[in-house]
Amino acid sequence: MLSVVCQQSDLYEMVQIVGRGVTGRSSLPVLNNIYLEAGDDSLRLLSTDMEYLTIDGKIDAQVEEEGAITIGARILGEVAGALGEGDVHLETQTSEGGQANAVRISSGVASYSINALPADEFPVPPSVEEGTALSIPQNLLREVIQQTVFAASADETRPILTGALFSIKPEGLEVVATDTYRLVLRKVELETGIAQPCQAIVSARALNELARVLSPVSDEAVEVILSERQIEFRLPDLKLGSRLIEGEFPKYEKVIPTSHEKEILCEVSELQTALRRVLIVARDDANRVVFRGKQSQLQLSAKSSDVGEAGETIGAELQGDDIEIAFNARYILEMLGVCPSERVVIRLSGPLNPGIIVPDGRDDYIYVVMPMQIM
Amino acid sequence: MNLTKPAAGSIMEPDMERQIIHVDMDAFYAAIEQRDNPDLRGKPVVVGGDPQGRGVVSAASYEARRYGIHSAMPCAEARRRCPQAVFLPVNMRKYRQVSRQVMEILGAYTPLVEQISVDEAFMDVTGSRRLFGSAEQIARQIKRRIKQELGLTASVGVGPNKFIAKLASECQKPDGLVIVRADQVEEFLRDLPVSQLWGVGEATARRLQRLGISTVGQLAQLSPELLCEQFGATGKLLYDLAHGKDERPVAPRSTRKSCSAEMTFAEDTSNAALLRRTLLALSEDVGRRLRAANLQGRTITLKLRFSDFTTITRSTTLPEPVNGDEQIYQAAAAMMTRRLLHGKLVRLVGVRVSGFDSCAQLSLFGNEQSSSAAVDRTIDEIRRRFGKRSIQRGTLVEDDSGPPRRAKSSYPPAEAKKRNGGR
Numbered sequence: 001m002l003s004v005v006c007q008q009s010d011l012y013e014m015v016q017i018v019g020r021g022v023t024g025r026s027s028l029p030v031l032n033n034i035y036l037e038a039g040d041d042s043l044r045l046l047s048t049d050m051e052y053l054t055i056d057g058k059i060d061a062q063v064e065e066e067g068a069i070t071i072g073a074r075i076l077g078e079v080a081g082a083l084g085e086g087d088v089h090l091e092t093q094t095s096e097g098g099q100a101n102a103v104r105i106s107s108g109v110a111s112y113s114i115n116a117l118p119a120d121e122f123p124v125p126p127s128v129e130e131g132t133a134l135s136i137p138q139n140l141l142r143e144v145i146q147q148t149v150f151a152a153s154a155d156e157t158r159p160i161l162t163g164a165l166f167s168i169k170p171e172g173l174e175v176v177a178t179d180t181y182r183l184v185l186r187k188v189e190l191e192t193g194i195a196q197p198c199q200a201i202v203s204a205r206a207l208n209e210l211a212r213v214l215s216p217v218s219d220e221a222v223e224v225i226l227s228e229r230q231i232e233f234r235l236p237d238l239k240l241g242s243r244l245i246e247g248e249f250p251k252y253e254k255v256i257p258t259s260h261e262k263e264i265l266c267e268v269s270e271l272q273t274a275l276r277r278v279l280i281v282a283r284d285d286a287n288r289v290v291f292r293g294k295q296s297q298l299q300l301s302a303k304s305s306d307v308g309e310a311g312e313t314i315g316a317e318l319q320g321d322d323i324e325i326a327f328n329a330r331y332i333l334e335m336l337g338v339c340p341s342e343r344v345v346i347r348l349s350g351p352l353n354p355g356i357i358v359p360d361g362r363d364d365y366i367y368v369v370m371p372m373q374i375m
Numbered sequence: 376m377n378l379t380k381p382a383a384g385s386i387m388e389p390d391m392e393r394q395i396i397h398v399d400m401d402a403f404y405a406a407i408e409q410r411d412n413p414d415l416r417g418k419p420v421v422v423g424g425d426p427q428g429r430g431v432v433s434a435a436s437y438e439a440r441r442y443g444i445h446s447a448m449p450c451a452e453a454r455r456r457c458p459q460a461v462f463l464p465v466n467m468r469k470y471r472q473v474s475r476q477v478m479e480i481l482g483a484y485t486p487l488v489e490q491i492s493v494d495e496a497f498m499d500v501t502g503s504r505r506l507f508g509s510a511e512q513i514a515r516q517i518k519r520r521i522k523q524e525l526g527l528t529a530s531v532g533v534g535p536n537k538f539i540a541k542l543a544s545e546c547q548k549p550d551g552l553v554i555v556r557a558d559q560v561e562e563f564l565r566d567l568p569v570s571q572l573w574g575v576g577e578a579t580a581r582r583l584q585r586l587g588i589s590t591v592g593q594l595a596q597l598s599p600e601l602l603c604e605q606f607g608a609t610g611k612l613l614y615d616l617a618h619g620k621d622e623r624p625v626a627p628r629s630t631r632k633s634c635s636a637e638m639t640f641a642e643d644t645s646n647a648a649l650l651r652r653t654l655l656a657l658s659e660d661v662g663r664r665l666r667a668a669n670l671q672g673r674t675i676t677l678k679l680r681f682s683d684f685t686t687i688t689r690s691t692t693l694p695e696p697v698n699g700d701e702q703i704y705q706a707a708a709a710m711m712t713r714r715l716l717h718g719k720l721v722r723l724v725g726v727r728v729s730g731f732d733s734c735a736q737l738s739l740f741g742n743e744q745s746s747s748a749a750v751d752r753t754i755d756e757i758r759r760r761f762g763k764r765s766i767q768r769g770t771l772v773e774d775d776s777g778p779p780r781r782a783k784s785s786y787p788p789a790e791a792k793k794r795n796g797g798r
Contacts, residue, residue, distance in 0.1 A: 180739055181736050181738060181739065182739070370739050371737055
């Protein structure tokens with residue numbers, strides 16, 4: 001029977017993280033619970049949807065008795081958050097038949113007895129034993145995820161596009177995401193060489209959860225283990241696993257233009273501010289904003305028959321002929337929001353050809369976005 | 376009755392009556408051929424059919440019309456009536472190019488140009504008069520420019536609405552110009568046979584005849600109650616048209632809401648395989664037009680009219696907008712169930728795609744996602760270059776019967792087929 005003492009702050013933090021793996025929509029009631037296991041001077045907390053997300057964390061604990069139990073994620077989170085700082089004691093309680101059916105949680109003068117389900121009802125989540133391994137600094141992986149997953153599709157009817165492609169090559173890692181309207185490609189050089197090139201489509205939902213727990217500053221390594229059906233990201237006290245999305249990712253190399261005729265160079269912050277202002281009107285017209293490049297100016301405008309018009313001009317360096325092209329302003333803003341440089345280069349060919357946006361001075365990040373028709 | 380009711384949006388001049396122009400090119404295909412080949416001028420020229428003389432007349436020059444040759448007439452019949460006529464194949468690509476030039480001229484006067492076929496269009500010039508003068512002056516300028524710049528003639532009608540403008544353009548063909556002011560509408564319509572009214576087919580004309588009504592003037596005497604009693608919903612339409620009322624706006628292409636194709640069989644049929652083949656041919660037609668216009672829609676509608684003239688439609692909404700032949704066909708065919716057909720004889724089958732993606736966001740993979748889209752694009756290109764019948768799906772030729780036969784015309788649709796008074 002489980003009996004442990006841990007720090008309230010550790011418990012609360014880990015329940016917050018692991019609780020994210022509980023969808024609350026599971027048909028299997030026990031999957032709404034967090035699995036607790038005491039042993040090895042630690043308390044293990046685990047959640048899974050048996051699909052795209054398994055989160056497996058560990059906190060330091062004094063183990064008085066080894067054992068396991070499952071308890072509702074939401075109630076455990078609320079209780080852990082309500083308790084004051086200091087030691088928290090968790091202990092299973094058994095019914096008359098000897099079956100564990102509750103957890104006693106006590107700290108200082110507060111005490112709860114929370115209904116629980118036995119550990120053996122909790123399904124064994126899919127795991128990775130072996131596979132291709134690579135390691136990547138936390139802060140870099142976090143940046144890569146943030147710079148890519150926003151372009152993945154939310155449309156569940158096309159599962160392949162709801163993930164990001166991880167393509168591991170001898171020269172490094174490429175992460176690609178697309179919803180067919182735009183596509184983002186981020187290249188990462190890796191210090192550890194990879195002998196076997198491989199590809200995997202990783203759920204954007206899992207990657208978003210991963211990015212939340214990765215440190216923006218620490219360069220401590222994340223181990224990435226990739227098997228045929230599963231990927232796992234390992235931190236010292238946390239493992240995040242996800243089933244790979246099956247299917248063939250669109251042939252993205254083909255849609256990245258290799259040439260362009262015109263170039264617009266402008267400040268990210270200026271473009272962001274202007275787009276946000278124009279968007280107030282553009283919102284009413286599917287976010288359509290017309291970009292007009294002329295001499296050393298970039299003119300942005302939007303029009304809606306219901307609302308009215310909006311326009312703004314910002315300074316820009318232009319190469320090539322004048323151009324007029326319309327984009328979904330949201331698509332542009334999303335990219336600018338994660339752009340790693342102060343200036344961007346927009347490369348264009350024609351009003352119906354894909355546009356390319358790259359951070360000025362970098363060749364490891366490419367954003368391809370399709371225009372909208374100018375009505 | 377209020378013929379001078381202002382059009383919506385004319386707040387600045389509340390009493391401003393709408394000014395609609397209908398431009399109809401004269402014997403368009405034949406005139407282009409005569410323009411490009413001086414040897415053909417003054418001679419009867421028939422465009423349409425194939426070298427073996429099958430098919431129907433798509434266009435006949437005015438010289439040929441004197442022999443009684445008209446659009447949609449079988450070529451064999453035309454040849455019999457006028458053996459010395461010059462028969463030419465349809466060069467749709469050229470006609471479309473000239474059509475674009477015509478539309479460009481019209482577009483110079485107003486953005487409100489609604490092209491209803493390759494050779495005719497409506498224009499709403501209500502708001503153009505300050506810039507270009509009266510509707511009559513605009514009409515004259517258009518005729519002059521078409522003559523000078525394109526070497527062709529057009530018949531132009533001006534009226535307070537589409538219905539009157541179209542009737543006016545037909546009054547003085549070729550090279551006509553007829554202006555009907557709102558206060559002349561009643562007189563203009565009075566002696567017109569009812570069959571000229573838009574929406575009045577043979578059946579309605581016969582029923583009117585039985586009521587002793589043969590002219591629009593007579594029809595205008597009937598009360599709306601009587602007409603509704605006799606003709607149901609059509610009654611109201613008849614009443615409005617008889618009084619020269621037509622509120623339909625001139626709708627430029629970009630605001631198009633749907634794209635459809637339908638076909639009436641030469642003989643009613645219950646043959647499921649033939650129905651499916653026809654549906655495929657129609658899906659191809661709609662798909663090609665959607666792709667050409669860079670549109671895609673989510674709603675697919677199947678239309679069936681049975682031999683007893685009952686018409687049913689069935690619609691389905693897809694998760695994603697489509698414009699591929701195969702996607703349209705699959706959705707339409709899935710709705711054409713045995714239960715729906717019930718062994719009944721089908722007179723007409725049609726397919727419509729609507730629910731367009733209004734934002735017109737282009738896709739990166741466009742159609743590369745599926746190989747069928749690549750096939751569609753290739754076929755579009757082949758047809759653009761070599762003509763519509765240059766390439767056919769195997770299923771459309773499998774049993775020697777070729778593409779399903781239409782009741783009156785065949786590919787390409789004869790000019791006459793499209794002269795049904797707009798949409």
